Amino acid sequence: MKYCTHCGGGVELKVPDGDNRPRHVCTACGRIHYQNPRIIVGTLPVWQDRVLLCRRAIEPRYGYWTLPAGFMENGESAAEGAQRETLEEACARVRVLEPYTLVSVPFIDQLHLLFRAELLDLDFAPGTESLEVRLFEEADIPWDDLAFRSVSLTLRAFFEERRSGRFGVHHVSLPPIDN
Amino acid sequence: MKYCTHCGGGVELKVPDGDNRPRHVCTACGRIHYQNPRIIVGTLPVWQDRVLLCRRAIEPRYGYWTLPAGFMENGESAAEGAQRETLEEACARVRVLEPYTLVSVPFIDQLHLLFRAELLDLDFAPGTESLEVRLFEEADIPWDDLAFRSVSLTLRAFFEERRSGRFGVHHVSLPPIDN
C-alpha cells in the first residue's frame, strides 16, 4: 500500500498511538488503514460414499485437485459463501451442513473454513475455474495431486471419522512449507 | 474507497471482465481492489462453573458486557488471535480449546469466531479497552446488558450444553436488528 484510499495522499508505516503494531497511516489526512486476514470458504460435498473434487483451471496449483472454495464476499454469510463457491466452481447444488475444518494459514494471511455438505443431485459440471469435476471414492482420491494442505487434511479427517459417523470440528494452523 | 492504493489514481465501481459483482477498479493503472469480510476472534474463558466477561470501555456498546474478542491480525492463527485478544482486554491467560461459535454478520461484513477456553489463573484485570473484568456464574449473567448477539448466543449455548458435557460447534447468520 502506497497511497491513502480516502485522500490519495502518501502513506507511511508506523505504530499509531495506543496501538502496538505498524499500520499504514496517511501522511496527509492521518487515516489508519488496517489490513486483515481474508477468509476462504468452501464445502466438502458428499454423495453416498463419494466426495466431489474439482481440478483447478487457474493458478496457483493449476491442474491439481481441490474442494470447491474461494474468497468469502462482503454481504454474505460463511455458509452462503461456501454454497456460492460450490455452485461457481462445480455447478453443484449442496445443502451446507456443519463447519468442519478451520485452517489458519498465517504466513499468507488467510483463514480457510470448510463445511461438510450434502450434494443434492448429480447435475454438476466444471465452472470457469475448473478443468474437470468428479466424484471420488476413498480408494481413488488423488492424494499426491491435491492442491492444498487444507484440502488433504479435510479429506483425511472425513474418511477417518466417517467410519464412526461422528464428525468433530478440526482447527489447525499451517506453518510455511520448507522446500 | 476513492483512490488507488497502488498509484493514487481515482477508482470507479464496475464489474471487471469475468467477474459478477462491482469492484473498485483504478481508472489509471487498472488494478482491482477487493473488499472482504473481517474476522473477529475471541474466547469464552471458563473457570470451574464461571465464565469471564469484560465491560466495554469503548464504543460501540460502551458499558455493556462482552467476551474478550477483536479483529484477527495478519500473521497470526485464529487461535493465537483469540488468545491475544483475551490477554489485551482482560489481561487473562487462557488455553484455547475448540472453535465453539461461528457467527456471520453479513450486513456489517464480519465473521465472529469464538473458541471455548480454559482460564489458567485468576490474575486477570481490565485491559485498556475494558472498564471491568469479572467471573460470572450462570445465575448472575447480565443477560440484558450484553454487548452483542454473538456473545449472548455463545453464553446460552455454553450453559445449555454444559449440562451434558458435550459441546458442538454452532454456526449462525445474524439478520440486521429492527428497531
Ligand SMILES: [Zn+2]
Ligand atoms: Zn489520507
Ligand SMILES: [Zn+2]
Ligand atoms: Zn491505480
